[in-house]
Amino acid sequence: MFDYIIIGAGIIGSMVARELSKYECKVLVVEKENDVANVQTLANSAIIHAAYNPEPGSLKAILNIKGNYMYDQLEKELDIPILRCGAYVVAYNEIEENELDRLADIAAQNGVPEFSVLSYSEAFKKEPNLSSNVTKVLSLPTTKVTYPWEVAFAAMENAIKNGVNLKLNYQVTGIKKTNDYFEVEINNQDIINSKYLINAAGVSSDDIAKLIEKQPKFLIKGRKGEYFVIDRRYGDFVNHVIYPLPTEAGKGVLVTPQVHGEVLLGPNSIWVDDKNHPTTTFEGLKYVKDHSKTLINNIPYDRIIRSFAGVRASSNHEDFYIKESEEVKGLYHLGGIESPGLSAAPAIAEYLVNEIMQVNNKYELNKSYNPIRKKPIPYYDLDENKQKELYAANNLYGRIICKCERITEKEIIDAIHGTLGSSTIKGIKKRTRAGAGLCQGGYCEEKVMKIIARELNVSPLEVAYDKKESKLFTSETKVVKK
Amino acid sequence: MIDIVVIGAGAGGLAAAITAKEKNKKVLLIERESTLGGILNQCIHNGFGLEVFKEEYTGPEYAHRYIEKLISLKIDYLLDTTVTKLEKLSEKFIITMTSEEEGIKKIEAKSVILTSGCYERTRGHISMPGDRPKGVFNAGSAQRYLNINGYMVGKKVFILGSGDIGLIMARRMTLEGAEVLGVAEIMSYSNGLNRNIVQCLIDFDIPLFLSHTVTNVIADENNNLKEIIIQEVDNNFNPMINTEKHFFVDTLLLSIGLIPDITLLDELSVKVDPKTKSVEVNQAYETSVRGLFVSGNSLQVHDLVDNVTKESERAGLCAVEYLNKENNEAEEIRILAGSNIGYVTPQRLDFSWNSSLIISFRTNKKMEKAICKVIQDDKVVYKKRLMFLVPAEMETISFDYQILNRTSDIKVVLEELS
């Protein structure tokens, strides 16, 4: 019997797991995908917003402000990358300038620690490609950018080190509650029991509710966003996150520098019926291109290396829906965790665990809790002496596998065998960035495939791109091999 | 100190190293793979060497001719070694490399020839919409899996782009028992060599859809490719409604262009030509950094390996000339791409060099007959009649540049003849 089962290993499930690992309780995280952070947490803008637009007093506002602040501590504890680039919200005319002043007001009410309104010429000095149609700018220095799935990995790894269990490829397919515990059905077969249940299933969180509630109090409506990625080698045309004014459809198409130097263009905002199936379209990508142009000049569109889409878990509530179920005691919902979900994630976890669930009144503190997690070694960012030292200890640091991102064989091997090891092409890319660069794996995929096969002692025919059914190869060739 | 370091041991690097060594220079060839020969190793079809050897070889056979020569000349080479950084300090280059055997190592050289080849454009580079399943491969990557590793990436195949690798792979996959349902090309003409259209598509009844592109990629529940949709495009390359064709395939191969790989030059701030997406060079293949040469597919994407060899042999000789050259003051004019010309290399002509001038260019329009003119100060200084020009085929012209004045730029133009 577990004390808590957390459904979903996105950034929210991972942060909640880590928060719970501070207590003496038995926690299991079940995730339907073959990896942590494979859904919303894999496809978003990666921004830790300043909280300049959520309704004052709302959970979105309170938890975003707090989450933004908490990331500074997490950076030290979890060794996660953070880019402190700040943001500019831009206005194009007098009407928009009034709206900008209103946002500044909201920022003040929300307690954003630093912000200021700049004239075009002031902003232009710091952002030389800013469109000359911009008339005024709201500057938000506390806006930062992170690497979302790395944050989820870090939190989950740390939770595992502190005693949490994680099961991948575990899809919750049924939930029953007897008098005092939950029976959670996995993959239509096994049953696992727990005293409490936490629904952190992102876009599927209403489906989880429907498994046990007659009248769920929230409903998820998928809202898709599409993006372009610009090669990191050409990312220096912009210095800040650039937002247009927010509309009902969200924060709009942005231009966002990333921690490794790439720049994201996007997202658009489109309601979709199939919330489990993010896909890019010709029209959607065109919209992103046309709108990003209005913010910044000299965007190197010819240096785009990738496009992708994500689906936001928007709900029929304006605010996050973080509550105990009204129908079923002991079931806790984290519904409608759309933006600023990433920004608020650590604060959401703390709010749920301490204020809603009051875990501190139920369980003792975990005395051996250690908040520290060390990131995998990024060999090529180190200075040469350190590199030589590492090579002396293991000469596989000498062999480059991904030529674009300069990822060595040792790093690939570590990613396969680490705490949250992965043996798929996509999993290795998420962990090491091998294949994330200019040639998008054209060069290194074959090498990564061979290393996976060797390390797992399987035939290359067994190596999967993503899900285990998505094998890279269908058969051997007719050629007789030596 | 080494005289000439050659980076990349494909067709270009082999040729450059050999010519430099034949002039008794101290040469070192560096290759990141564990074999010499580069991309030729996976090109097991024939069609190589007709121009250089007047004989038809497969890729590995062609490479072998040069590898033998390299070995007989006792040229130093390193395998499994990746160059990670190239710097220039006053008159010498510092080359940083890494290998499993030796770790990080630095060497010095008087001059460097970069022959690092090219990489394939991916779906990201053309913003192809749709899902992101397994089953979308670069044609060259699939070719490597097939010919080097011995694995098939799929059984029902569609190919986007009629570049040569795509055409060759259409035939190769068919011979291996896969079904190739078609090839789509966004342009109104094919980008491959004519002989490949005939031998790889027509001979196997594989349809070619000109002015079409892939507008959707659909995955199954396991994230494997299950379907693609192609559409006809208008003159602005926008897909036209009601032209959708569906193909149920497990593999989409992309043969949508090659880009010179010059990422190694990032730290050197070398002048780049947006048209070739490579560096600008003078007629000696020297970049804006003195003593740094680029040739082969890392300079411009060639359709025939024979031309890579010839160009790199010249680059090798020019690097030798550089080592003996006393006058390093450039005396330059520019070579500009005029009407109907996609790009030209070299982009500069430097009168301080002895090396001859060979201008390569591509037409950006299909033409039956044309006249190519070189113009300086409104005067035609050279002209040549050309037949059957297509963007897929590189053209070259050569003339004695001593007839030019040394102050005005020259322009290459193509005039269509009816």
Ligand SMILES: Cc1cc2nc3c(=O)[nH]c(=O)nc-3n(C[C@H](O)[C@H](O)[C@H](O)COP(=O)(O)OP(=O)(O)OC[C@H]3O[C@@H](n4cnc5c(N)ncnc54)[C@H](O)[C@@H]3O)c2cc1C
């Ligand atoms: C386009 C886009 C842009 C965004 N930009 C930002 C931004 O810049 N800043 C910001 O703060 N926020 C942003 N967000 C929001 C942020 O990404 C999300 O709020 C956050 O990632 C949500 O995390 P999560 O863990 O709730 O969801 P997810 O990451 O989706 O995790 C839910 C997990 O539950 C699992 N699951 C579902 N059903 C089951 C089941 N039955 N059994 C087991 N497991 C199950 C899923 O597989 C998934 O792994 C953006 C979102 C999108 C889509």
